[in-house]
Amino acid sequence: MTIxxxxxxxxxxxxVAAVTNAIREHDAAAQVQVDLATGRVITESAQPVDALKAAIVEAGYTVKSVG
Structure with a gap:
């Protein structure tokens, strides 16, 4: 699923590495693309969105919206 x-x-x-690693700690097979300029993170993951958001928050970042 694309998130x-x-x-x-x-x-x-x-x-970028911290966010990527946070996502991959929950889904080692996740494909992660981070656009630093826009703050956009696109990932292909089987994990629930809430789990990925929580991992990013735990890494010290703020998740503002899901598209």
């Missing part, structure tokens, strides 16, 4: 999230608080490649 699109808007994540606030990302400002560098370390942030």
């Amino acid at each position: 699109e999230l808007h994540v606030e608080g990302m400002s560098c490649q370390h942030c």
